[in-house]
Amino acid sequence: xxxxxxxxxxxxxxxxxxxxxxxxxxxxxxxxMINFGIVxxxxxGAYAYAIFTQPAPQGLDQYKFGFGWPWPVAxxxxxxxxxxxxxxxxxxxxRLRGEYLALTTFAFAEVFHSFLLNERRIGNGxxxxxxxxxxxxxxxxxxxxxxxxxxxxxxxxxxxxVFRRLLRSPYGRALDAIRDDEVAALAAxxxxxxxxxxxxxxxxxxxxxxxxxxxMFTTLAQPSLFTAEVTFIIWIALVLGGERSVYGAVxxxxxxxxxxxxxxxxxxxxxxxxxxxxxxxxxxxxxLFIAVLRYQPFDRIAERMKATR
Amino acid sequence: xxxxxxxxxxxPPLLEASAISKRFAGLRAVGGEDGLSFAVSRGSFVGLIGxxxxxxxxxxxxxxxxxxxxxxxxxFDGHDITNAASDTIAELGIGRTFQTPRAFESLSVxxxxxxxxxSPGERLRAAFGRAWxxxxxVTVDAAKRTLDRVGLTGRxxxxxxxxxxxxxxxxxxxxxxxxxxxxxxxxEPTSGVDPVLQKxxxxxxxELHREGMTLVVVxxxxxxxxxxxxxxxxxxxxELLTEGPPTEIRTDAAVISAxxxxxxxx
Ligand SMILES: Nc1ncnc2c1ncn2[C@@H]1O[C@H](COP(=O)(O)OP(=O)(O)OP(=O)(O)O)[C@@H](O)[C@H]1O
Ligand SMILES: [Mg+2]
Numbered sequence: 001x002x003x004x005x006x007x008x009x010x011x012x013x014x015x016x017x018x019x020x021x022x023x024x025x026x027x028x029x030x031x032x033m034i035n036f037g038i039v040x041x042x043x044x045g046a047y048a049y050a051i052f053t054q055p056a057p058q059g060l061d062q063y064k065f066g067f068g069w070p071w072p073v074a075x076x077x078x079x080x081x082x083x084x085x086x087x088x089x090x091x092x093x094x095r096l097r098g099e100y101l102a103l104t105t106f107a108f109a110e111v112f113h114s115f116l117l118n119e120r121r122i123g124n125g126x127x128x129x130x131x132x133x134x135x136x137x138x139x140x141x142x143x144x145x146x147x148x149x150x151x152x153x154x155x156x157x158x159x160x161x162v163f164r165r166l167l168r169s170p171y172g173r174a175l176d177a178i179r180d181d182e183v184a185a186l187a188a189x190x191x192x193x194x195x196x197x198x199x200x201x202x203x204x205x206x207x208x209x210x211x212x213x214x215x216m217f218t219t220l221a222q223p224s225l226f227t228a229e230v231t232f233i234i235w236i237a238l239v240l241g242g243e244r245s246v247y248g249a250v251x252x253x254x255x256x257x258x259x260x261x262x263x264x265x266x267x268x269x270x271x272x273x274x275x276x277x278x279x280x281x282x283x284x285x286x287x288l289f290i291a292v293l294r295y296q297p298f299d300r301i302a303e304r305m306k307a308t309r
Numbered sequence: 310x311x312x313x314x315x316x317x318x319x320x321p322p323l324l325e326a327s328a329i330s331k332r333f334a335g336l337r338a339v340g341g342e343d344g345l346s347f348a349v350s351r352g353s354f355v356g357l358i359g360x361x362x363x364x365x366x367x368x369x370x371x372x373x374x375x376x377x378x379x380x381x382x383x384x385f386d387g388h389d390i391t392n393a394a395s396d397t398i399a400e401l402g403i404g405r406t407f408q409t410p411r412a413f414e415s416l417s418v419x420x421x422x423x424x425x426x427x428s429p430g431e432r433l434r435a436a437f438g439r440a441w442x443x444x445x446x447v448t449v450d451a452a453k454r455t456l457d458r459v460g461l462t463g464r465x466x467x468x469x470x471x472x473x474x475x476x477x478x479x480x481x482x483x484x485x486x487x488x489x490x491x492x493x494x495x496x497e498p499t500s501g502v503d504p505v506l507q508k509x510x511x512x513x514x515x516e517l518h519r520e521g522m523t524l525v526v527v528x529x530x531x532x533x534x535x536x537x538x539x540x541x542x543x544x545x546x547x548e549l550l551t552e553g554p555p556t557e558i559r560t561d562a563a564v565i566s567a568x569x570x571x572x573x574x575x
Contacts, residue, residue: 169436170428170445177413177424183375184411186395187404188484189427198433 006261008149012217013261014254015152019159019210021237021249023203026163029243030172031199032179033094034102037109038234040089041082041204043116043226045211048081049074050129050221051122063129064121071135075212082208083201090200094193109231116223128222132215148217155213156250159206164246166202175199236285240292259285321387322348323492323523324403329371329381330547331364339364339371341548344381349492354518355525356538356555360568364547365527366408369494373405374398386491400427404490408497408527410477412469418480419465422452425484448487455487460509475502479510492523499530511537531569535559543568 020042027033052074054066069077093104116123123129134144166172178185178192186192215221233256241252263281268274325348330340339345345368349355357365370376372383374395382391390398399405413421426448430441456465459479464472472480478501485493495514499507507530514537518524528534535541535555543550543558545567551558558564 166433166436170423170431170441170448171433171436173416173420173424174431176415180413180415181411183395184407184413184481184484185424187373187375187399187407187411188425189396189399189488190424190431191396195433202433 001262001265001267006258006265008145009261010254010258011149012145012152014250014257015149015156016210016214016217017234017237017257018156018250018253019206020234021241021253022156022159022163022246023207024234024238025243025246025249026167026199026203028238030167030175030179031196031203032182033196033200034098035105036102036228036231036235037089037105037107037112038207039226039228039230040109040112041085041207042211042214042230043112043221044085045078045082045208046215046221046226047116047123047129047211048208049078049212049215050132052077053133054129054131061124062120062127063124066131071133071216075209078212078215079205079208082204082211085208086201086204090197094196094200106228106231109228113223113226113228116226123221123223126223128220128224129215130220130222132219132221134216134219148213152210152213152217155206155209160246160250167246171195236289239289242292256285320351323351323353323386324349324372324525325384326368326372327382327384329368329378329383331367331371331376331378337547338367339378339547340381341546345544345547345549346381347542347549347552349523349525352518352521352523353540354514354523354538356534356541357525357527357544358529358531358534358541358558358568359544359550363544365544366496367547368544369405369496369525369527372398373403373494399488399490402491403494404485404488404492405494406478406481406485406496406498408500410474410481412472412477412480414469416469417465418461418467418469418472419449419452419456421469421480422455422483422487423448425487426451427488452483452487455483458486458513459483460506475506478502479506482510482513486517490522492525493517495524495526497527497529499528499533507533 020038024035024038027035051065052067052069053071055068056066057063089105089108093101093108096104117126119125167175174185174190175195177188178190178195182192218225234253237253237256238249239252240255241248241250260281263277266277268277327346328340328344329346330344331338345364357368359365367376371378374390374393374397377392382389384390385398385401385403388401390401413424416424428444428448429435430444430448435441435444453465456462459482461476461479461483464476469477469480478498482495482498498510502510511533514524514526518537526534526538535558538555540552541555541558542552543564550563550567551561553561
């Protein structure tokens with residue numbers, strides 16, 4: 001077992017997905033919106049990054065768009081693309097309540113996924129875009145994987161700080177009021193619809209940037225990377241970490257990714273035992289999930305911290 | 310339409326409901342054949358009474374935009390607020406409480422009241438600046454004074470779940486008062502409230518009335534209401550049975566048979 005390698009991977013992927021969990025935390029725990037299609041906003045970021053950085057199509061390439069932009073511009077474009085996608089998908093859905101919103105966002109993500117599978121000109125169909133360039137090939141004495149881990153961690157910390165600031169302001173309190181009792185919040189003059197839309201749009205921005213980083217890291221934007229499973233993993237991470245604090249969202253994601261990485265890289269003697277471990281991983285994740293739901297340890301910690309503040 | 314409440318001047322009423330109606334599953338809750346019409350003049354203290362299911366709470370819901378009316382129009386302070394959004398109506402100056410008290414469970418008692426105010430510090434842009442701290446201290450001071458006014462002094466830091474039913478009701482009144490509404494609609498404010506707190510509430514309402522706030526109060530506690538209100542609207546089956554000053558309503562034969570019961574006249 002190469003623990004350093006595991007550590008680097010967990011920091012990188014944990015931070016990238018941590019950004020998504022943080023955004024989901026803002027949408028759900030504070031904004032009261034159930035988004036079961038969160039993977040789509042992540043995918044939009046990844047594809048946007050790939051499209052804007054890849055070279056123009058030539059020869060046998062099936063895709064029609066490639067702009068060869070520098071990576072910082074493409075990262076901004078990825079965030080913007082996710083924001084636009086949120087504006088388009090949020091407009092018809094955000095008036096819906098609870099489970100209806102969950103169903104529509106899920107449906108949106110599925111439609112988007114099948115669009116990616118079938119549309120060759122934009123995303124190159126099932127094959128995806130494999131031409132994603134990593135920014136610079138020579139980082140001098142620092143190995144590239146550390147640069148990635150650092151970049152992902154920076155994005156995650158920036159997202160966390162911005163969200164924490166937002167949620168600790170009176171704006172965050174108004175969000176809590178809306179989530180607690182929409183009718184009473186309206187009677188107190190809160191613009192429920194406007195604030196919901198704002199939260200939905202704001203939270204899409206870091207998701208898009210994280211999608212861009214993910215494409216950069218994997219050098220790939222492919223439909224199989226953006227299935228509903230990603231949405232569920234993010235939800236599990238959120239529930240594991242507890243909804244009450246931004247730190248919980250990050251801790252839950254890191255814990256889950258760490259667990260998966262350990263199982264993935266464990267030096268099993270036989271193929272058979274690796275297969276068993278892979279299925280046990282799912283069972284253990286499920287059991288953990290149930291235990292956390294039942295005992296809500298993180299919520300209790302957050303509650304205690306709040307009480308002693 | 311023909312109501313002049315307490316002011317005989319030509320000033321148009323503050324609130325005017327014209328032929329509003331609401332049906333639930335085909336059954337009429339508010340408004341008979343021609344809908345429900347009434348007016349409330351500025352600065353008046355109006356009582357809205359009637360038997361259970363008469364449509365009092367529904368009328369409040371139609372005025373405050375919680376429910377959309379099937380027909381008719383509502384104007385308030387020169388604005389057409391027919392079927393306007395609840396938050397818009399609140400911002401125009403109509404405050405209301407609910408028959409079943411509502412509260413923001415995850416917020417402290419003080420924060421519940423602070424949340425009632427619409428502060429510029431609540432805007433998205435303000436969150437990333439420093440200015441909200443100034444707005445915040447003004448709002449918090451106002452909220453604390455309002456808590457004192459409704460008798461919840463010393464409960465500021467408690468959780469909402471620690472409050473009793475009657476205290477919860479007072480908290481909701483405070484949350485609306487901190488908004489400084491032009492007109493306040495109270496749905497059964499004394500229900501579940503002990504006699505001491507009721508007395509305090511009566512004093513508070515009288516004071517608000519003196520300060521010029523327009524009040525519309527739904528109550529089954531008539532000893533409380535008839536001593537305070539200047540004008541009473543009596544609702545039965547969603548229709549206006551009669552209206553007038555408390556002294557007339559007390560002795561009105563139709564009101565006695567529809568709502569008060571024979572014992573009350575004694
Ligand atoms: N949301 C609703 N859905 C269906 N029916 C409703 C709804 N709200 C009220 N009603 C019905 O409308 C009628 C009027 O109800 P409303 O609550 O306005 O009466 P009320 O005068 O406030 O009575 P109470 O004194 O018992 O509070 C009742 O028959 C009630 O069952
Ligand atoms: Mg009622």
